[in-house]
Amino acid sequence: MAAGATALALAAGLLAAGASPAAAAPAEPPGAYRPPPTRMQAAADARDTVGRHGAAIRAAATENYQVRSVVVDPDGSRHVRFDRTYRGLPVLGGDYVVHANPDGGFRDASVAQRQKITTGVTPAIGARTATAVAVKEFGGPHQKAGAHLVIDAVQGTPALAWQVVVTSDEPRELNVVVDARSGAVRRTFEGLRGAETGTGRTLYNGEVPLTTTRREDGSYTLADPARGGARVLSLRGGDSAEPLVDADNVWGDGTLADPATVAADVHYGLAETYDYFKDQHGRSGVRDDGSVPGAQVHFDDANAYFDAFCFCMGFGDGGSGYGPFVSLDIVAHEYAHAVTDATADLIYDGESGGLNEATSDIFGTLVEFAADNPQDRPDYLVGEKTGVTLRYMDDPDRDFTSASCWSPSVGYLDVHESSGVANKFFYTLAVGSGETAWGNSPTCNGAPAVTGIGNEAAGRIWYRALTVYMLSNTNFGGAREATLKAAADLYGASSVEHTTVDAAWAAAGVDGTVPAQQEPAVTRPDVQQHLVGDAVNLRIQARDPQGDEITFTATDLPRGLSISADGLITGTIAAHGSTLSTITVTDSGGHAGVTTVYWAITGPPVVRPIEDRVGVVGEEDVFFVIASDDGIEMTYSWSGLPPGVDGYDSLVWGTPQEPGVYPVTLTVTDDEQRSTVVTFTWTVNPA
Ligand SMILES: [Ca+2]
Ligand SMILES: [Ca+2]
Ligand SMILES: [Ca+2]
Ligand SMILES: [Ca+2]
Ligand SMILES: [Zn+2]
Structure with missing residues (x-):
């Protein structure tokens, strides 16, 4: 590490300059005890380091940096987090962390910003225009909107932008970042107003922090303003789902005695899943607009569901030997159904249904790995925390009902069983075939052994295939094509990843001879x-x-x-x-x-036209009007009829008594207050 060596030399020089010259620094013996620096010292050292490692943090000449936080490890290693301003403007996404050795020497830096900032700071559009754009983006009534200039360096080339904060009394707070040159919305993010950190004493996940919301009355509720307002409601004690409320923001007691316990599991699972999709795939919420389905706990079933119609999920209390369906992989499984619904929308039947289910098992498992919770060790099993493993991804037919290998009849299985083909593909792609610490996955049809490419690459390939290439009617052959395209996009057509996708499908019985769906x-x-x-x-x-x-x-x-x-x-x-x-x-x-x-x-009612009519004084007349409104009730209102004649709904009956020319109007109105007006002329001649 050449950079590290240079930094060490410079830091040593700095130390000598700062200390009394007479001390003349005898070299410390290796391993000598050195008291850890104070946080203030660590911050000051890091600030000096920044000046000499500008390139590492993509520094521009007109920038300033403010220390936000300092972490000193037990061994004295330091991690100092900075915020950045550019010509006095805050830089969104300009934050970075300087990592330093125990002696203060620069080790490296974590920097999200990809490019040095070069933009000018004169906006082409004014604050008022930007605010109007943001209010439109907010949608619905708002209370306040204020704009200030920033540099947006969160993605791509840093640009001058207006950050507009729009609030309503819902309460809601949306930040809209508007490009200060084009007026385009660069991105939006929800404000954190009301976000509080509580504690969950969960059933399956141990004690975990929860992001909750403080209510007007000082109590708390399980709604996560940092993650699309993700919320958990309880079905216990009523027909309708009610928000859970708590006085001290400590949720559950780790047992089923407290109904908040499983709610804490679900709330934790939602946050971990939201973060997984955000961190790994840059996806905000299920539709990439921050939205998260509402979750309900305490329904009486050993099951869980996502319902696209209500955009909600339910997590049952278990039974028949199963514990509650609130484990991390189950919560992420249902959330992933919502992601599928918003993307490939795989039809929940036949082979596409198997792919839909497998997508949920895959992301459920990847979230379990990402969370890496010591109380729920990562594995390639689905639902194991309920006490009964629902599915085995390494070799799905271990459950005696799922399919491990594709066959022409696999699409006739239940979608939770045909999913096995894609679960086995994914497991083989990530882990490889044969026996490992994670399971044992023999290849189908004597296909060659496979060496896995790891969860991260396999997850990226599946995500891209799902969101870019799979369609509602994709079958296993089509999924093979979709993942090959995704791997070629991400890693190149001659990459190991691409070759491994091909091999992993063959290991699940889907080689190039298995037909992909052809129809649109x-x-x-x-x-x-x-x-x-x-x-x-x-x-x-x-x-x-x-x-x-x-x-x-x-x-x-x-x-x-x-x-x-x-x-x-x-x-x-x-x-x-x-x-x-x-x-x-x-x-x-x-x-x-x-x-x-x-x-x-x-509606409105369709009324057959009425021909002009001729009658004679003293001669009785009767006729019907024909009107219809697809079975909806209608009312008839007549005006201008000759004296002696009356309208009775659609019937007109009477004996005209006065000669004359009468313009008649009929208004037919349905029960949705939609009307049709018909006019005609009734000429009454003398007798
Ligand atoms: Ca409590
Ligand atoms: Ca587990
Ligand atoms: Ca699991
Ligand atoms: Ca075609
Ligand atoms: Zn499912």
Whole structure:
């Protein structure tokens, strides 16, 4: 380490200059006791060091540094954390840590900022414009918004920006970083207002810190403002989920006697999972917008779930020999379902369903490794803390129901059993085949042995395949293609990682001869609610796994609508009624993907036009109006009828008594207060 040696020499020189010249520094014998420096001394030494190691911290000439914290190890090693300002402006992401040897000599520095700052500090857009941009980004009513200039060095090239803090009384605080040249939103992050550090006395994870929220009345609740507001509610003692509240911010007692215990496990699991996706993959929350599904504990089942409709998760109390389903790998498993839902959206059936389940087992396991909690040692087992291992990733058929090796019938298994193929692939990719400390993974069909590439690379490959290449209908053959592409992107097409992906799939029975799905994946649109007369502009989304050219056709579209070859449905809705349309998307090889669109078309009432009418004084007349509103109740309001004639809902009956020309108006209103007005002229001749 040449840099270290240089630093040591310089530091020694500094020490001599600072001490009395007469002391003339006799060399210390190796291993001599040296009292640890005070924090203040460590900070001062580090500050001197920074001046001589500018390149290591990407220093620019016009910067200043402020010590934020000092850690001195028992052996005297020092770690001094600095914040940075550039021409007086705070630098977001400009913080760094100087690591120094016990004698104060520079060891190295941890620096997130990638480039030296060179930007000017004159904004092209003003604070008022930036604030308007930020308020729009915040969405919903806000209370206050204030802007100040910063340098944003969190990602990419450092740039001049406005940091706008927008608050509402929800309470919510959003920081919006607006580029001071273009006015574009560079990024947003939630403020930490109300965040408190509590303690969880958990069932499975020992005693852990929890980030919680202090409430107006001084009590605390399990909501994590630092992580998308992740919160845990309890279903105990009622039908609806209630927030957990606690007076001293110490949650649970490590046993089931205290209902807060398992809530603390889940809250801890959410934080570890959020941090894993953020740290490893740069993903904020499940949709990369900071959002986290609400979690509920204390439902009566030996199971856990993620529900896309409510954007919520549940963690059961266990039973039938199982402990509560609140372990780290289970919490991360459900959270990962939400990530899948927001990305590849793998259909929860057949082979794609197996991939969906495996994705959750994979990330559940990777979070367990990342957390490295001594009470829940990392492993490639799923749910082992419940007392019964749910799945074995090294050799999934150890549970006697899951598949270890792909076969043409694997897609007929339950998704928690077909997942075994991808779990085995992942395990083999990370750890390798054969017997290791983590398990025993024989290769399928006599495939060659595999040497693993480790969790981090394997996790990056799976994440990229999931978020970039997999589609809703991806099967195991398609997952092989997706992970090969991901490995080529990340490590190169001739890398060891790429070769190992190929070998690990072969070890799970998926070699190049296993067919990948060919047909386009078509996204089912939400229910389309419209009124008669609405103009429609609906783009059907589809992607072909091979990138083939695709063509859209449709049957049973509502009257008045048509679809273009590139999937745009347009037109004006001409009739009531609920309709299920079928959309077929065909690739150039004739492989077809299909979805349906449900159209709920209501009001206003459709009233058949009424022809002008001619009558005679003294002659009885009767007729009906024909109106419909897809089964919705309607009311009829008549005006201008000739004297002697009345309207009874859709029936008109009477004997005109006065000659004349009568303009008549009928208003038909449905119970959603939508009206249709029909007019006609009634001419009454003398008798
Ligand atoms: Ca408490
Ligand atoms: Ca474990
Ligand atoms: Ca586990
Ligand atoms: Ca295709
Ligand atoms: Zn699952």
